[in-house]
Amino acid sequence: MKIHIIGGGNLGVAIAKGLSKFSQGNQITITRRNTSSILYLEELGVTVSADNKHVIQYADIIILTIKPYQVDTVLAEILPVISNKVIASAVSGLSIENLQNKIGAGNSAIRIMPNIASQFGASATCIAFHEKDKEKAQNVVALFQDLGTAPIIDEKLMDAATVLAASGTAFALRYIRASMQAGIEIGFDWQTALAISAQTVKGAAEMIMEEQIHPEQLIDRVTTPQGCTIAGLNEMEMHGFSSSLIRGIKTSLKQIKG
Numbered sequence: 001m002k003i004h005i006i007g008g009g010n011l012g013v014a015i016a017k018g019l020s021k022f023s024q025g026n027q028i029t030i031t032r033r034n035t036s037s038i039l040y041l042e043e044l045g046v047t048v049s050a051d052n053k054h055v056i057q058y059a060d061i062i063i064l065t066i067k068p069y070q071v072d073t074v075l076a077e078i079l080p081v082i083s084n085k086v087i088a089s090a091v092s093g094l095s096i097e098n099l100q101n102k103i104g105a106g107n108s109a110i111r112i113m114p115n116i117a118s119q120f121g122a123s124a125t126c127i128a129f130h131e132k133d134k135e136k137a138q139n140v141v142a143l144f145q146d147l148g149t150a151p152i153i154d155e156k157l158m159d160a161a162t163v164l165a166a167s168g169t170a171f172a173l174r175y176i177r178a179s180m181q182a183g184i185e186i187g188f189d190w191q192t193a194l195a196i197s198a199q200t201v202k203g204a205a206e207m208i209m210e211e212q213i214h215p216e217q218l219i220d221r222v223t224t225p226q227g228c229t230i231a232g233l234n235e236m237e238m239h240g241f242s243s244s245l246i247r248g249i250k251t252s253l254k255q256i257k258g
Ligand SMILES: NC(=O)C1=CN([C@@H]2O[C@H](COP(=O)(O)OP(=O)(O)OC[C@H]3O[C@@H](n4cnc5c(N)ncnc54)[C@H](OP(=O)(O)O)[C@@H]3O)[C@@H](O)[C@H]2O)C=CC1
Pocket: 006, 007, 008, 009, 010, 011, 012, 031, 032, 033, 034, 035, 052, 065, 066, 067, 068, 070, 073, 074, 090, 091, 092, 113, 114, 115, 116, 166, 167
């Protein structure tokens, strides 16, 4: 397929890199106004352009990875030269209905919420679309399945997905950083502490995904009675570990909803 990514920033580049590695047989074009920092993507076989319209008429899927306030400018530029296109938007807060109204009935609006782990084929990309576009959305779903998981969700959960799955990357990284900092305090150099913390999180996530059980069942396997784990966990909870995470996620959601 021919994939046209508009907005070669953090997310757009992660998707382009992921597609070049994990989704064979696609032709990828990525655009931004100042291309100098992403020209290296050409070495991965990705076409880089400052012209949003460059080969767009051949695109099977157009992916929007621009900021909300950049949408109208970009659409004004591309709409005169496209018709009958699938436009997959990762723009946070932009509803399918709003995008569909902007792009007209001749094109299809699909909403996607990937995260930057797309680059490593490890994103959790939530996807929503209207029933009329069910068939056209299948290519988008298949594409993002190559980049990790791609659950189809009800659009009313899209803002929640943004926070859980996209902002969630930063939340998980902050846990890893805190764990690393503690690791330094108890005797490791930062590199060793970081490597141990990251691998431990990866191992925990793999167990959850493999066994598909409640985390507390796995936690129970680690917490030896009178042992160090339960002592540490209880101390963390007394200082608001879970509640601070929950409050943070709910605050992020409020920020999107405005
Ligand atoms: N970062 C993330 O983890 C995630 C982000 N999102 C959403 O994705 C969108 C992009 O986020 P993010 O990648 O972080 O933002 P960035 O600012 O990193 O990327 C946006 C890119 O768009 C380019 N751009 C701006 N105007 C135009 C234009 N007229 N034509 C073409 N390109 C343009 C900018 O480059 P230049 O100025 O050179 O044109 C910039 O590189 C946002 O809506 C965000 O909410 C969603 C999920 C995860």
